[in-house]
Amino acid sequence: MAVGAPALHEALGDIAGREHLLRDPAALADHAVDGLTPAAVIRPGSADEVSRVLGLCAAERLALVVRGSGTALALGNPPRRLDLVLDTSRLRTVRDYVPEDMVATVDAGVTLDALATHLAPHRQMLALDPPGGGSRSVGGVLATHASGSFRFRYGTGRDLLLGVRFVQADGTLTWGGAKVVKSVTGYDVPKLMVGSLGTLGVLVEATLRLHPVPPASRSWRLGFGSAAAARAFLAALLDSTLQPDRAALLDDGGLRRAGLAPDAVVLLIGVSSAPEAVESQGQALERLARAHQGRAEILADSAWRSLGAAAAGPVLLRVAAEPSRLLDWVTAAQSAAARLGVGVSVLAQPGHGVVQVSLWAASNPARIGPELIVPLRRAVEAEGGSLVVERAPTELKGSCEVWGSIDREILAITTRIKMEFDPDGLLAPGRFVGGL
Amino acid sequence: MTLTPQILRALEGIVGPAGLVVSREGLLTYECDMHTFYKGAPEAVALPVSTEQVAAIVRLCRREHVPIVPRGSGTGLIGGAMAPVGGVMVSTTRMNRILELDFPNRCATVQPGLINLWLSQATREHGYFFAPDPSSQMVSSIGGNASTNAGGPHCLKYGITVNHVLGLEVVTGAGELVRLGGKAHERPGYDLTGVMVGAEGTLGLVTAVTVRLTHVPEGVKTILASFSTIEDASEAVSAIIRAGIIPAALEMLDEVVIRAIEEGVGAGYPKGAGAVLLIELDGPAAEIEAQSAPIEAICRDHLALEIRVAQSEAERALLWKGRKEAAGVFGRLTPNWLLQDAVVPRSKLPQIMKELLAIAARHRLVIANVFHAGDGNLHPLICYDDRVPGELERAKQANEELLGACLRLGGSVTGEHGVGLDKSGSLSMQFAAADLNFMARLRRTFDPDSIMNPGKLLPSHPACGEGFRPAVRPLPAGTWI
Numbered sequence: 001m002a003v004g005a006p007a008l009h010e011a012l013g014d015i016a017g018r019e020h021l022l023r024d025p026a027a028l029a030d031h032a033v034d035g036l037t038p039a040a041v042i043r044p045g046s047a048d049e050v051s052r053v054l055g056l057c058a059a060e061r062l063a064l065v066v067r068g069s070g071t072a073l074a075l076g077n078p079p080r081r082l083d084l085v086l087d088t089s090r091l092r093t094v095r096d097y098v099p100e101d102m103v104a105t106v107d108a109g110v111t112l113d114a115l116a117t118h119l120a121p122h123r124q125m126l127a128l129d130p131p132g133g134g135s136r137s138v139g140g141v142l143a144t145h146a147s148g149s150f151r152f153r154y155g156t157g158r159d160l161l162l163g164v165r166f167v168q169a170d171g172t173l174t175w176g177g178a179k180v181v182k183s184v185t186g187y188d189v190p191k192l193m194v195g196s197l198g199t200l201g202v203l204v205e206a207t208l209r210l211h212p213v214p215p216a217s218r219s220w221r222l223g224f225g226s227a228a229a230a231r232a233f234l235a236a237l238l239d240s241t242l243q244p245d246r247a248a249l250l251d252d253g254g255l256r257r258a259g260l261a262p263d264a265v266v267l268l269i270g271v272s273s274a275p276e277a278v279e280s281q282g283q284a285l286e287r288l289a290r291a292h293q294g295r296a297e298i299l300a301d302s303a304w305r306s307l308g309a310a311a312a313g314p315v316l317l318r319v320a321a322e323p324s325r326l327l328d329w330v331t332a333a334q335s336a337a338a339r340l341g342v343g344v345s346v347l348a349q350p351g352h353g354v355v356q357v358s359l360w361a362a363s364n365p366a367r368i369g370p371e372l373i374v375p376l377r378r379a380v381e382a383e384g385g386s387l388v389v390e391r392a393p394t395e396l397k398g399s400c401e402v403w404g405s406i407d408r409e410i411l412a413i414t415t416r417i418k419m420e421f422d423p424d425g426l427l428a429p430g431r432f433v434g435g436l
Numbered sequence: 437m438t439l440t441p442q443i444l445r446a447l448e449g450i451v452g453p454a455g456l457v458v459s460r461e462g463l464l465t466y467e468c469d470m471h472t473f474y475k476g477a478p479e480a481v482a483l484p485v486s487t488e489q490v491a492a493i494v495r496l497c498r499r500e501h502v503p504i505v506p507r508g509s510g511t512g513l514i515g516g517a518m519a520p521v522g523g524v525m526v527s528t529t530r531m532n533r534i535l536e537l538d539f540p541n542r543c544a545t546v547q548p549g550l551i552n553l554w555l556s557q558a559t560r561e562h563g564y565f566f567a568p569d570p571s572s573q574m575v576s577s578i579g580g581n582a583s584t585n586a587g588g589p590h591c592l593k594y595g596i597t598v599n600h601v602l603g604l605e606v607v608t609g610a611g612e613l614v615r616l617g618g619k620a621h622e623r624p625g626y627d628l629t630g631v632m633v634g635a636e637g638t639l640g641l642v643t644a645v646t647v648r649l650t651h652v653p654e655g656v657k658t659i660l661a662s663f664s665t666i667e668d669a670s671e672a673v674s675a676i677i678r679a680g681i682i683p684a685a686l687e688m689l690d691e692v693v694i695r696a697i698e699e700g701v702g703a704g705y706p707k708g709a710g711a712v713l714l715i716e717l718d719g720p721a722a723e724i725e726a727q728s729a730p731i732e733a734i735c736r737d738h739l740a741l742e743i744r745v746a747q748s749e750a751e752r753a754l755l756w757k758g759r760k761e762a763a764g765v766f767g768r769l770t771p772n773w774l775l776q777d778a779v780v781p782r783s784k785l786p787q788i789m790k791e792l793l794a795i796a797a798r799h800r801l802v803i804a805n806v807f808h809a810g811d812g813n814l815h816p817l818i819c820y821d822d823r824v825p826g827e828l829e830r831a832k833q834a835n836e837e838l839l840g841a842c843l844r845l846g847g848s849v850t851g852e853h854g855v856g857l858d859k860s861g862s863l864s865m866q867f868a869a870a871d872l873n874f875m876a877r878l879r880r881t882f883d884p885d886s887i888m889n890p891g892k893l894l895p896s897h898p899a900c901g902e903g904f905r906p907a908v909r910p911l912p913a914g915t916w917i
Contacts, residue, residue, distance in 0.1 A: 100678050100783030123680060145622065156622075158630060159599055168874070175871045180779045182811040183848035184585045184634050185855060185866055186893065187875045188598065191630025200626075212680030238542065239563065241654035243719055273719075274726030281720055320622045324540035352621045353541075385620045403624040409612040414625055416881040421874075433625045 008060060009040060012084075015052045016044045020090065031085045033065050034078035034394045041067075043087045047107075047165060047173060047204040053086060054202065055171030057426055065428050066198035068109065068140025071132040074316075074391035075144055076197055077402050080430030088139050091204060094118050096179075103162065103179060105207040108139025123213045127154035129246075131308035131347065131356070139203040145195030149246035149270065149304055152351055154211060161190040163207035168200075169422040179207045192417075199432045200421045214245070217272035218282055219299040222289045223263040230265040231327040233292035234350050237269075238323075240288065242281055246270035246304065251330060253345030254310035257358070260303060265327070267350060268299055268307075310347040313358025315368065315392045319376070321385030323353035329380065333357040336372045340364070356390070369399030377404050403433040439479045439524070443500050447482055447524065450492045455530065457481035466507065466525050467518060471775075474515030474857050478505060478525035485530045487605060487613065487643040494607045494641060497524055503890050504609075506637035508549060508580025511572040513775060514856025516584065516636055520891045526641055528579050534558055535644060541619050543602055545646045548579020555647070564649040567594035570852070571760040579642045585634030587852030589685040589759065590716070592810040594650065596852065598633040603646035606632055609639060609883025618646060631878070636854055637889040639882035653718040656684070657728055658746040658755055661735040662709035666690050666793075666805065669711035670786040672738035673809040676715075677782050679734060681727050686810030687714040687759055692769060693806040693817075700765030703758025704751070706742055713809065714759055762806045763817070769804065770819035772828070774835050778842035779851040782812035791841045792816060799834040801827075813851035814842070839865065855893045863895055 013021045022028065022041040031041045044050045057064055062083040067073060069089070091109035099122040106115060113134030115126055130136060130146035140146075142164075147156040154160065163177035176189025193203060224230035230249070237244075248268045255262050271281045286296040319329050330346050333355060337344035343360030362368055377387035381404060389402045406414070411434045418436045430436070439447075448456050457463060458480050467477035484490045497504050503523030510517050519525055528549035535545040539562055544555060552573040556565040569588035570576055576586070582604065587596045594600075603617030617629035632639055663669040669688055676686065689697070689712045694705045705712050715731060717724045732743050746752035766773060780788045789805075792814075796803040807815040816838060820831035839849065839862060849855075849862045863872060876894055880886075890896070 098781060098783055100674060101781040102677065103781065155595075155599065158627060159595065172870050172874075174874050175868065176874065178779070178848040178866075179846050180781055180812060180848050180851075182587060182591070182596065182779050182808075182813050182851040184587075184596075184852055185849045185859075186863055186872075187878055188585070188630055188634050189871075189874065189878075191598070191627045191633075192878070194627060194630075195622075196626055212682065214680075235540065239539070239651065241651060241720065243653075243723075273723045277720050277723035277726055280722040320620045322541050322619045323621065354622065384618050386623050388624050406625060407614065409614040410616070410625060410628065412612065413608065413610075413614065413628060413881065417626060417878070420877050420881050 011056055012040060012042055012053065015056070016042050016049050020045065031067065033073055033082055033085070034397065036079055036082040038082050038085045041085045041087055043090045045090045047091070047167065050086065050167045050202055050204050051171045051173045054167050054169060057084065058170045058424070061424060061426065063426050063429050065431070066143070066202050068137030068143070069111065069135050071136050072140055072144045072146065076428065076431030077435060078394055078397060078430065079428060080425070086202060088137060095205065099124060102210040102212070103181060103207060104210055105163070105179060105205060106138055107205055108203045109137050111135055111137055112141065119210060124210045125213050126160065126208055127211050128157065128160065129304065131311040133305065133308050138206050138208070142194050142206060143196060143198050143203055147349070149248045149268070149307070151349055152247040153243070153245040157194045158191060160209045161194055161206055162209055164190045164193050164203060165205035166193060166201035166203050169424070169427050174201065177207065181209055197432055198428045199418060199436065200427065214272035216275040216278045217245070217270060217301070218278050219268060219270040219301055219303065220282065220285060221260070221297045221299040222267045222269060223295040224265045224267070225293065227265055227327045227331050229293050230267060233289060233294055234267065234326070235324070236288055236292065238351055242284055244269045245272045247350045248307055249326070249330070249348040249350050250307070250310055251334060251346040253343065254347050257309045257312070257345045258303070258306045259309065260306070268303065270304070307347055310345045311356040311358055313345060313360045315359035315396060316390040317357040317359070317373065318388045318390045319355040319357065319380055319385060321353045321380050321383055323351055325383065326350060326353050326355065329355050332376060332379065336376050340367055340372055342368065342372070353385070365396065366399070369396055373400045381405060406433050439502065443496070443502060444480060446496050447480060447493065450489050450496065451482045451484050455483040455485065457483070466510070466527070469510045469512040469515065469517040471513050471515045471856070471858055474518055474520070476518045476520040476522070478519035479522045481525045481527055483527050483530045487607070490526065490641050490643050491607045491611070491613050493524065493526055494609070495611050497887055498611050498885055501885065501887065503887050504641070505889050506583065506641050508577035508583070509551070509575050511576045512580065512584060512856065513777070513853045515858045516854060516856035516892055518857070520857060528577060531643070532577070538619065539564065539649070542649045543619055543646055544649055545644055546578055547644055548642045549577050552576050552578055552581055559649055560652065563652050565652055566600070566647060567650045568597045568600055578645050578647065582633050582642055582645050583635065583637050584854040587808065587813065589687050589808060592686055592808065593682055593684040598630060600648045601629060601633050601645060602648055604629050604632055604642055605644035606640040606642055609885065609888040634854070636856065636893045638879055638893045639888060655721040655724050656716065656718040656752070657724045658752045659715040659728065659731065660705070660744045660746070660755060661713045661715065661740045662706045662711070662742045663713070663738065663740055664710045666711040666789050667786055668738050669713050670789045670809070672713060672735050672740070673785055674783055675734045675738065676731055677810065679730055681731060683715050683731070683810060684718040685714065685716040686808070688712070688805060688807055688809035689714070689759065689762065690805040692802060692804035693762055696765045696769050697758045697762055699768055701758055701761050703754050705758055709741055714755060759806070766804070766817060770802065771821045771823070773820065774818040774831050776814060776816045776818070776835060776838060777850045777853040778814050778839055778847055780812045780814065780842050780845045780847040782810065784845040785809060785812055788814065788842060788845060792838060795834050795837050795841070799830040801831060801834055803834070808851070811851065812847070857892055860891070860893060860895050
């Protein structure tokens with residue numbers, strides 16, 4: 001049946017309800033992925049409806065891309081084809097939350113803000129604060145392996161996702177993992193799903209490890225006049241007994257974008273604990289900063305929420321390398337951008353070696369791919385790191401690989417997994433590594 | 437199946453005569469892990485010294501359709517490192533070197549046979565340690581820890597092994613030599629490292645592991661609280677977690693276990709108490725002080741008989757010695773036992789303890805408890821005597837009922853020991869057919885010829901192995917749970 005066939009639309013409408021099947025051109029244009037406009041957008045209201053939609057897609061060979069809040073839809077190669085966008089925003093029920101267990105099971109479309117509101121009365125939190133903010137959906141954050149400043153203590157979705165319910169390409173509703181904080185029963189399917197970008201299944205429900213909100217917290221802004229001073233301080237911090245819970249590093253451009261006072265390099269550090277422990281750790285942190293010619297100031301907690309602006313450029317690169325090389329890659333990205341006359345802002349994850357580089361404007365955008373991304377990636381990959389183009393106009397994606405080079409054997413395994421679970425290439429075809 | 441002389445010659449060509457065990461007596465050493473019910477000796481044991489040798493073994497076995505069973509130190513508790521259908525066992529004991537310590541990147545790369553504790557010993561003077569601490573850590577290998585995704589008392593705060601594995605070098609069942617992950621903390625593509633950890637050698641053989649190193653905390657405080665009943669102690673555990681305090685470790689020992697430990701290793705636990713909680717806080721000194729006061733208050737509110745703080749490193753070490761060697765002293769209590777590793781949501785601890793006592797009474801059995809209470813990860817030890825007719829059957833029945841009760845409360849079949857042969861049949865209690873099917877297909881993508889550790893981890897046809905067979909020998913000397 002053709003994508004435009006009335007019978008098909010009727011069948012989709014029957015599953016989710018006519019009002020949840022979007023077909024007017026303006027709405028479809030809003031849901032385009034890398035310039036490809038879907039023939040329809042469907043907003044299923046339950047896991048069962050998702051399962052029936054995928055069953056229909058499998059029968060009719062329709063290609064689909066999943067959309068959470070739409071924040072990270074730019075990630076990935078342009079889809080090979082696109083018939084349907086499956087919007088998870090109606091999957092927004094908190095299914096199960098027992099505060100005493102510090103575990104919550106939520107629908108994939110629940111936003112981080114909605115979940116935070118649900119948990120706040122019990123002084124608990126999901127320790128994920130990716131750029132893009134609280135309007136992002138839990139499913140989207142997991143599928144894109146997005147993370148933020150809380151990674152410093154709590155890790156990423158990889159560490160926080162205990163169990164996952166998803167719908168396979170053939171419509172089979174499947175569960176992996178457990179609803180308790182510790183389980184090694186069978187393969188760790190949640191790990192496979194984190195970062196899989198909707199290429200193996202559609203996430204419909206997540207069971208998440210929560211953390212208590214510590215009784216007190218305070219944040220510091222530590223300014224350094226040079227990358228070298230910041231590097232020495234960061235090495236000393238990581239080699240100390242201090243236990244911050246969140247951290248971010250911004251360059252001058254990043255600070256300006258985030259609405260913070262400019263400086264060469266700034267580390268933002270949050271400490272949470274009992275009040276007296278926050279006090280004593282804060283003093284130690286300030287002493288350590290001063291010993292490295294750093295200027296320490298108290299930072300308003302609200303500043304953490306503004307950091308996403310530093311990673312909001314029309315082109316966003318993600319460098320992941322050895323943690324000790326963080327500042328070197330910050331500097332390398334800055335100089336590469338300066339050479340092309342491109343505005344740049346940096347938001348990085350100290351301790352994890354991840355640098356998000358936003359490129360804002362260029363006199364000649366066609367040069368960004370071959371003259372900035374390709375050589376920078378070559379240098380990062382030579383040290384065992386990676387450079388992913390997280391966001392870029394579709395034309396730019398065409399001039400450089402989105403994901404970078406993938407080891408041949410790993411690509412072979414990845415291909416076998418993708419072919420096993422999505423043999424017809426219906427789930428985000430072409431978007432993933434190796435054009436899978 | 438039988439290994440032909442040609443295959444044996446080829447194996448010897450790969451690992452050399454000193455790296456191959458084929459004698460009957462030699463092979464008996466490898467017929468079981470610490471779960472001695474399950475016996476199955478391999479037809480040959482290869483002890484490679486390099487990744488290249490491991491890769492050559494896998495290529496050979498693949499070509500000849502010979503099953504491969506990986507083995508680290510053999511301290512597993514699940515019928516994992518044993519060969520139910522024969523084949524070649526690959527032991528990593530000769531691959532036990534630290535390949536690299538990288539303190540600026542807070543990681544280490546080690547060969548799979550390296551003993552867990554050795555890594556912490558090698559890094560402590562630099563201010564670091566390897567956080568996963570299964571009770572077997574003085575003898576279990578990091579490759580084995582990664583393959584079973586081992587836990588340990590301190591994973592309450594620090595996470596289990598998978599949270600500490602950054603990268604793996606693996607020879608897959610398909611014969612590929614791949615480097616997954618690495619020093620960089622993320623990488624495009626599926627998280628194959630995360631899939632491989634805990635796969636119990638069913639997807640491939642691990643030949644090197646890159647792990648996180650954790651900075652030694654500023655301070656540590658170990659508190660022992662005793663209670664007259666296990667119910668009171670369980671309520672105290674739930675109250676501590678409810679108060680938003682996550683200690684580094686929160687361990688429970690019941691009366692039976694306390695008595696056995698005191699008669700065995702003598703750790704200074706209060707005799708006569710119904711239950712003991714071993715609570716450890718670590719981190720910045722001010723945080724420890726701020727958290728220990730409410731913990732002590734909670735224990736007092738739950739009718740603690742005694743609260744004692746270890747006053748010296750020696751006293752602290754002794755308290756932990758008792759806990760970590762608990763299972764080794766069970767020979768004093770019972771000739772035979774079944775061990776469980778089920779998990780319940782931590783708020784359900786008081787409830788499952790009540791059910792456990794009822795199940796024990798109903799089957800006229802002693803069930804001893806020593807477990808990771810903060811995680812809700814139980815280790816009930818169902819004591820029986822196989823010389824008493826019918827007692828094994830009652831123990832098995834109690835085991836099933838207890839597992840069912842844990843799952844009804846929303847729990848899991850295994851929290852840290854793994855599945856192996858022992859629990860492969862129980863997975864269907866926790867997963868639907870579609871879920872198991874997904875896992876079976878995932879397995880096939882790594883091991884298309886089904887040669888990697890057959891019969892383990894997932895339910896399979898019953899023809900596998902010699903199955904459940906009570907051992908005549910009562911207890912392995914030194915077992916860790």
